[in-house]
Structure formats: structure tokens, C-alpha cells
Amino acid sequence: MIVLTPLFLFLSSCVSGTFVVNVTQTSYQAEENQNITLEGTFSSRTDTSLRSIYIYCELSTESRPYVLFHLYKGDELPESQDPQFAGRVQWDKDVLPEGRLTFHVSRLRTNDSGFYVCDILVRPDGSNYRRCWLNVTAAKELEPQRPSESPHAESLRGLWLIVGVSAALLILFFVTIACIVLLRANRRTHNAAIQMESSSEKQTIRTNMSPSESEHEVRLSNI
Ligand SMILES: *[C@@H]1O[C@H](CO)[C@@H](O)[C@H](O)[C@H]1NC(C)=O
Ligand SMILES: *[C@@H]1O[C@H](CO)[C@@H](O)[C@H](O)[C@H]1NC(C)=O
Ligand SMILES: *[C@@H]1O[C@H](CO)[C@@H](O)[C@H](O)[C@H]1NC(C)=O
Ligand SMILES: *[C@@H]1O[C@H](CO)[C@@H](O)[C@H](O)[C@H]1NC(C)=O
Numbered sequence: 762m763i764v765l766t767p768l769f770l771f772l773s774s775c776v777s778g779t780f781v782v783n784v785t786q787t788s789y790q791a792e793e794n795q796n797i798t799l800e801g802t803f804s805s806r807t808d809t810s811l812r813s814i815y816i817y818c819e820l821s822t823e824s825r826p827y828v829l830f831h832l833y834k835g836d837e838l839p840e841s842q843d844p845q846f847a848g849r850v851q852w853d854k855d856v857l858p859e860g861r862l863t864f865h866v867s868r869l870r871t872n873d874s875g876f877y878v879c880d881i882l883v884r885p886d887g888s889n890y891r892r893c894w895l896n897v898t899a900a901k902e903l904e905p906q907r908p909s910e911s912p913h914a915e916s917l918r919g920l921w922l923i924v925g926v927s928a929a930l931l932i933l934f935f936v937t938i939a940c941i942v943l944l945r946a947n948r949r950t951h952n953a954a955i956q957m958e959s960s961s962e963k964q965t966i967r968t969n970m971s972p973s974e975s976e977h978e979v980r981l982s983n984i
Contacts, residue, residue, distance in 0.1 A: 780804050780887025782879070787893050793900040796867040801891060803881045805860030811835035814857060815882040818864070820845075821892075822875040829877065830864065845872075869897045 785800035816832035820843075830850060831841035835857075842850070846866070853863040862879065874897045882888035 780889045782881050782889040782891045784891045784893045789893065789895045791869050791897050793869055793871055793897055795869050796865060797869060799864045799877060799893065801862045801879060803860045804886060809858045809883060811858050813884045816879065818877060818879040820875045820877055871897050871899050873897050
């Protein structure tokens with residue numbers, strides 16, 4: 762699980778084991794898009810210089826390690842950093858010689874979760890490593906709630922609602938009236954057409970009928 766770079770394996774074997782590295786917290790819990798500060802301390806002397814410090818930190822996941830931070834002789838090597846962390850890691854240079862290692866990791870992602878292992882070497886004091894666990898959970902789904910409105914905005918909305926509904930009702934009223942009027946006019950012309958049609962039909966029937974039939978018909982209609 763713990764991945765030590767060959768450099769540190771080599772250097773570790775050369776120094777004694779009195780060098781101490783502590784982590785402020787062994788476990789961190791955070792939510793996606795939040796920022797977090799990971800902290801640790803290590804043995805230092807008042808005359809410890811930045812140039813005597815070497816640090817190598819990485820996120821150890823099931824798939825592969827991702828380099829979080831690489832400090833060589835007090836200089837950061839950004840090219841070592843994994844693109845996963847590009848632009849998201851800040852460290853405190855000023856407090857490092859005091860033996861305080863501080864990382865600010867911003868805009869956390871769920872896949873930042875895992876073990877963070879830091880190897881620290883201070884020449885000629887020694888080297889050691891510590892690890893901490895970070896668990897980044899997915900941000901809670903934003904509830905589909907309306908942004909809170911001021912009472913004024915709410916009353917204004919109410920007013921618009923009333924105006925809108927009134928307008929709709931008015932339009933509906935006029936459309937209904939127009940429909941009724943049109944329907945009546947339509948029926949009238951339709952009826953007139955039927956009357957005209959039926960009278961012309963009667964005439965054609967009459968002309969088609971034989972004189973006797975015609976007489977019969979006349980009689981019938983006269984009854
Ligand atoms: C590490 O932690 C131990 C126990 O809490 C403490 O005694 C020691 O001073 C710490 N060392 C550093 C370098 O932080
Ligand atoms: C997180 O860090 C980024 C960059 O450092 C910053 O712009 C942002 O305001 C921080 N957000 C919070 C909630 O602290
Ligand atoms: C983590 O997720 C980001 C997108 O949220 C993606 O760009 C990145 O490649 C992922 N990294 C890993 C190690 O899966
Ligand atoms: C991460 O945190 C969540 C929420 O607290 C928890 O349910 C989950 O078990 C944790 N995952 C691990 C691997 O610790």
C-alpha cells in the first residue's frame with residue numbers, strides 16, 4: 762500500500778530512526794467541491810533550512826498512486842505532480858523549516874479519496890513517513906427548491922397571476938361569445954340552405970313524377 766520512491770528507500774537506509782513525522786489527523790472527511798487542509802509535523806531544529814528538506818507526498822488508490830507534492834532541496838517540482846492535482850494544491854513554505862507541513866487542497870473531488878502518504882527527509886537528521894486517510898463524499902443533490910423570494914416579489918408575483926388569470930378569463934369569455942354568434946349565424950344560413958334545397962328537391966321530384974303520382978302527391982299534401 763505504501764509506495765516509497767527509490768530515492769527515499771536509498772536515503773532512509775542511510776539515516777537513523779530518531780526522526781519523527783506526525784499527522785495532525787489520521788482521517789479526514791470532506792464533501793465534493795470543498796477545500797481541505799491536511800497537516801503534519803516533523804522533527805526540526807532551530808537551524809533547519811528549507812534547502813535541507815525533501816518531501817514526497819502521494820495519494821495511494823487501488824488503481825495507482827497520484828503524486829500530490831514533490832519538494833527537492835526545498836524547491837517544489839511541479840512537473841512531478843499528477844494532473845489530478847494541478848492547480849489545486851497550495852503549501853505553506855514559511856512554516857516548513859519549523860517542521861510544519863500544510864497542504865490546502867481545493868475543489869475536492871470524490872476521486873481524491875484514499876490514503877495520502879508523505880515521506881519527509883531532513884538532512885542530516887533523518888527521514889520518516891506518515892499517512893492519513895481522506896474520504897470525499899459526493900455533494901448532496903441540490904433540492905429542487907425555489908430561491909427564497911422577498912415578500913414584495915411574492916406579492917408582485919401574485920398580482921401578475923391575478924392579472925394573467927383575469928386576462929385569460931376575459932379572452933375565454935369573448936371567444937365563447939364569438940363562437941356562439943358564429944354558430945348561430947352558421948345554423949341560420951345552414952337552415953336556409955336546407956330549406957332551399959328541400960324545396961328545389963320537391964320540385965325535381967314533382968317534375969320527375971308521372972302526372973298521376975303528382976296528383977296523388979298534391980292530394981296528400983292537401984290533406
Ligand atoms: C509527534 O507526536 C508525539 C506524540 O503526540 C509527540 O510527543 C511529538 O513531540 C510529536 N513530534 C513532532 C515532530 O510533531
Ligand atoms: C477554496 O479554495 C479556492 C482556491 O484556493 C478559493 O477560491 C475558494 O474561495 C475556496 N472555497 C472555500 C469555500 O473556502
Ligand atoms: C477524477 O475525476 C476528474 C473529474 O471529476 C477526472 O478529470 C480525473 O481524471 C479523475 N481522476 C481519476 C484518478 O480518476
Ligand atoms: C466515507 O464517508 C461516508 C459518509 O460519512 C461513509 O458512508 C463511507 O462509508 C466512508 N467511506 C469510507 C471508505 O470510509
